[in-house]
Amino acid sequence: MPSKRKAEVLIQRGAKRAKTGRSSHMPTTRTTISRNLDSNEPNDKPDEEGDQVLERGVEKNMDLFSLGRHQKKHTILKPLPYIFGQNDFSYLGLKKDHQNRPLWIDPKKGRIILESFNPLAEQAQDFLTTIAEPLSRPNLVHEYALTMHSLYAAVSVGLAPSDIIKTLSRFLKTPLPDEIRAFINSCTQSYGKVKLVLKNTKYYVESPDPNMLQMLLKNPTIGPLRVQGVETITTSVAPKIGGLVIPGTKNAAGVKQINGEQPQHGQPVQEDTILSCLTEEDDEDQEVTHSFEIAGKHVETVQKECLNLGYPVLEEYDFRKDGVNATLDIDLKPGTQIRPYQEKSLSKMFGNGRAKSGLIVLPCGAGKTLVGITAACTIKKGVIVLCTSSMSVVQWRQEFLKWSNISPDDIVAFTSDSKGGSGFTGITGIIVTTYSMVTQSKARSHGAENVMKFITGREWGLMLLDEVHVVPANIFRKVTSSIKTHSKLGLTATLLREDDKISDLNFLIGPKLFEANWMELSKQGHIAKVQCAEVWCPMPIDFYDQYLKAPSRKKSLLYIMNPRKFQACQYLINYHEARGDKIIVFSDNVYALKAYALKLGKAFIYGGTSQEERLRVLENFQHNPLVSTLFLSKIGDTSLDLPEATCLIQISSHYGSRRQEAQRLGRILRAKRRNDEGFNAFFYSLVSKDTQEMYFSSKRQAFLVDQGYAFKVITELAHFDKTPGLVFATAAEQRKLLQKVLAENETTDEDITDDLFHSDTMDNRKKKAVTRRTAGVLGDLSGGQYMAYVEQNKRAGQKKTGNWNRTARTLREPSRGQDVVNINQTKRVGQKKVGAQISGTLGHPRGSQDMVRSRQNEKMDKRRFNEKKEKEKNEGKKKFDDCKKFDDSSKKNDEIKKKTDESKKRNESKKRKRNAERNPFFKKISRENARRAAKR
DNA sequence: AAGACAGCAA
DNA sequence: AGATTTGCTGTCTT
Secondary structure, three states: OHHHHHHHHHHHHHHHHOOOOOOHHHHHHHHHHHHHHHHHHOOOOOOOHHHHHHHHHHHHHHHHHHOOOOOHHHOOOOOOOHHHHHOOOOOOOOOOOHOOOEEEEEEEOOOEEEEEEOOOOHHHHHHHHHHEEEEOOOOOOOEEEEOOOHHHHHHHOOOOOHHHHHHHHHHOOOOOOHHHHHHHHHHHOOOOEEEEEEEOOOOEEOOOOOOHHHHHHHHHOOOOHEEEOOOOOEEEEOOOOOOOOOOOOOHHHHHHHHHHOOOOOOOOOOOOOOOOOOOOOOOOOEEEEEEEEEEHHHHHHHHHHHHHHOEEEEEEOOOOOOOOOOOOOOOOOOOOOOOOHHHHHHHHHOOOOOOOOOOOOOOOOOHHHHHHHHHHHHHOOOOEEEEEOHHHHHHHHHHHHHHOOOOOOHHEEEEEOOOOOOOOOOOOEEEEEEEHHHHHOOOOOHHHHHHHHHOOOOEEEEEEEEHHOOOOOOOOOOOOOOOOEEEEEEEOOOOOOOOOHHHHHHOOOOEEEEOOOHHHHHHHHOOOOEEEEEEOOOOOOOHHHHHOOOOOOOOOOHHHOHHHHHHHHHHHHHHHHHOOEEEEEEEOHHHHHHHHHHHHEEEOOOOOOOHHHHHHHHHHHHHHOOEEEEEOOOOOHHHOOOOOOOOEEEEEEOOOHHHHHHHHHHHOOOOOOHHOOOOOEEEEEEEEEOOOHHHOOOOOOOOHHHHOOOOEEOOOOOOOOOOOOOOHHHHHHHHOOOHHHHHHHHHHHHHHHHHHHHOOOHHHHHHHHHHHHHHHHHHHHHHHHHHHHHHHHHHHHHHHHHOOHHHHHHOOOOOOOOOOOOOOOOHHHHHHHOOOHHHHHOOOOOOHHHHHHHHHHHEEEEHHHHHHHHHHHHHHHHHHHOOOOOOOHHEEEEEEEEHHHHHHHHHHHHHHHHHHOHHHHHHHHHHHHHHHHHHH
C-alpha cells in the first residue's frame, strides 16, 4: 500500500513536471529505466548500480538501431518510447563513437541532456553552464536549456558563435541539428551591437553602427525617450584583457608572495581556473561609436524593448580605465582565499577584464557575501549594497569589515535607525542599505532625504543586490533606474518566484552569470549533506470528516493541527534531541506554532516576539544544551540570523512556494559539523495524508528535486505506536483538540464580524462570515461550552506567564517542561496582555495582537474591495469602450466616472476611519493606552 | 522606547 | 487553480 502511494505521487509529480521534461524527476526516471532494463535482461543482478544498468542498457539498445535504421525505429522497438518518452533523440542519427560523447539535444526545444556518468561529463558540464541554463540536475541525467539569454551570456563571456557550435557538436552524440545551429547564430550575431554607457551620471545608448541607432530611434517605444540634441560621436578603445587579478585567488596569492607577504598556511592551493579567457584578441584600433542619451528612468524600458527586438543591451564597466570616479582603497585581507566555485563565478563576471552586470546564484551558506565583497575589492570604486532587511544591512557591514581592509569610516549603514550622516568621510566609499529605504517615495525624514540625494546624485561603481529575486517586485524594481551605477551584481540562493517576473531580471540586472550545483558543493563539503523526507501523517477519522466538510480556510488549520502530526513532530524532536541535534521547527501558521510549542514545551519566536526576547531565545538555543528545539514562524525564512541547526521540521508552509522550501533547507546547509565523518543534516516535511498539503508539498519540493535532492516518503516511524508519552494519545484528547480547532476559527470570525465590522461597506465580509458559520456544524453544537473553555484557558495562560523572572527560570531549567517554556512574554507583550484582558471582557477570545490583525484585515478588505472595484471598473470601462468606440464623449464620460469613483472611494475610506474611531472597542483600547502612559 | 499606521512582499 | 496571513519597512506619535 505505501509503495503504491509513493508510485502514485511520483507519477503525479512527474506529470506535473511534464512541461519541463520528464527527466527532471530523477527517481521516476531511474526506477522506470532500471525496471524495464531488468526485464529485458534476465541476467541482471538486482543490486547492480543504476547507472551501470543504464549505461549498459543504453549501449545495448543503441546497437539495436544502428545508423540508417532509425527511420523504422519506432515500429521496430516498442519499448523505447516508453523508456525514453519524448527524450529519445536517436532518430537524429548517432555518431559512431557516441558512447564517448555525453550530450543529447532536443532539436525542437533546445533542451540539452547530459549523461553525468559519462567520462567527459565534467568538461561538458563546464561548457554547458556557460552556454545554457540548468533546469534540473539530479543524479544521473542533467537537463539544460539553450535559451536566448543563456547564449547572450555565453557571448558576453567571450565565446564566439563558432566556438559554441564547434564545442557543442563535439560533445553531442548526434550531429548538431540545423535548427539549433541557426538558433545559436541568430542569437549570438546581434549581441553586443548596442551598449549602454554611463558617463557623468547620464546614460547613453551607444553603437559602432549608426544604422543601428537610427533603427532604434525609429522604434516607436525607444525613439521618444531620447533626450533631445545630445547626439555625439565619441571614440572608444576596445578592452584589453591582461593583468586583471581577482583578489583572493591563487594569482593574487602569487602577487602577494612576490611582495613578501605569505599566504596563510593550511590553505589548499587551488587550481588555476581563473581568467581562462576565451578571447585573446586585443583590438588596438580606435573605433568610432555613435550614441544618444536617454534619461535614467527610461533605461528599463529601453533595455526591455531592445531585448524584444533581439538586440540585447550590453552593459559593461571598464573600471580600470575609469578616471572620473575616485578609487576606493579596499582589498581582501591578506591570506583570504576564496573557494573554487566562488572564483569561477567571479571569473564569469570579470571574464574579459571588465565588470559585467549579472546574477550569481549560490545556495545559502556557500558564501554569497564573500563573492560580493570580492567583486567590490576587484572594482575598487564606490559600492552600494542593497539588502532586504535592516538586520542583513548590519551583517553585510560586519562581513565587509571582517573580510576586507576597508576602514570602518568608509562603510556606512543607511537604515531607518542609522541614517549614517550624509556620506563618507572620504571621497568615496561603501553604503549599505535596504531596498525599501531607497525606494520609499513618500515623505522622508530630513536625514534620509539628504542621504537619498547623495545616493541618487552620484555615480557608483558597483551595486550589490542581495536576495535579488525580490527585485522584480513592483516597488523594488525602481532601484535599478533611480541609482546610477556602472555595474550590478545580483546575489541569490533561489532564482525563483511563483509569478513570472523572474525573467525581468534579464534586463533589470543582467544575465545569469553562474549557478552553482548544490549537490556538487555538498559532495565537496562546502555545504552540508541533507537527508530529505516527507512524513505522511494520517488524519484521524473525525478530523478527516471535518476536513472534508470545512471551507478552504479551516481546511488548512485542520490539517496543520492533525494530532498525528503533533505526535510525529514530538517523536522526531525526541529522536533528534537524543542524537544531539539542534532542531528548528517551522510553522507558517502562528496559531499552530503556539499550540505546538506550548504543547511540547519548547521555545518559539514569531513576529510578535520583541527584539530582546528574540536575542535571548536565540542565544539559549545556541549555547544552552538544554534548549535544542526552536519553533519559528516564517520570520525564520528571511529576517533572522539563525544559529546553526542540524535538523529541520516543517509543520506548515506557504502553499506551494518553492523558494520558501529552498530557503528553509538552506538553514541547515551551513552546519559546521558538515565535514564530520558521516554527518547528515535532516529535513522533514510533515504532511497530513490525503489532503491538499500533499499537493503543495510536492510542488514545493520541485526546486530541490531539480537540484538533485531525493525526498524519501516516510509512512511509518519506528516504534511509533509503542512510544510512551506521546501527546494526544487518547481519543478524548483528540476530540478536545478538534473542538478547539473548529471553535478557534468560529469564535474569531464571529467576534470580528460582530465587534469590528459595523461599517456598511463590510456587507460582503459579513455575508461570507455567515456562510462560514453555518458550514461548521460541530462548532455550532458545541460553541457555547467551548467559549468558556477558551476563556478559562486564556486566563490560565495569563496567570502563568505574566512574570518575567519565572519565564527566565523555566528557560534555564527546561526540565520543568510541565511549566511550559513560554518565553514569549516580554514586557512589551506583557503590556499587550492588558489589551487581551479587555478584549476578553468584550468576548474577544484572542489577544490585542489579533485586534491589530483584524484591523489590518479590515484594511485588507478595504483594499481588496478597492481592487475588486477597480477590476470591475476596468471591465466596465472596456465594455464601455467597446460599445462607444466612435463616440467622442466616451473619454469625457470615462474621466467623470473615474473622478466620481475616486471621490467615492475617498469618502468611503474616511467613513470607515471615522467608524473605526467611534468603535467602542478601540476607544477602550486607546483609553487604556493613555492610562498606561500616564502611569509611566 | 515602544506603539500606531500605512504600504508592500511572499 | 486560487487563496491568503504574517512580517517587514519607515515615519510619526506618545
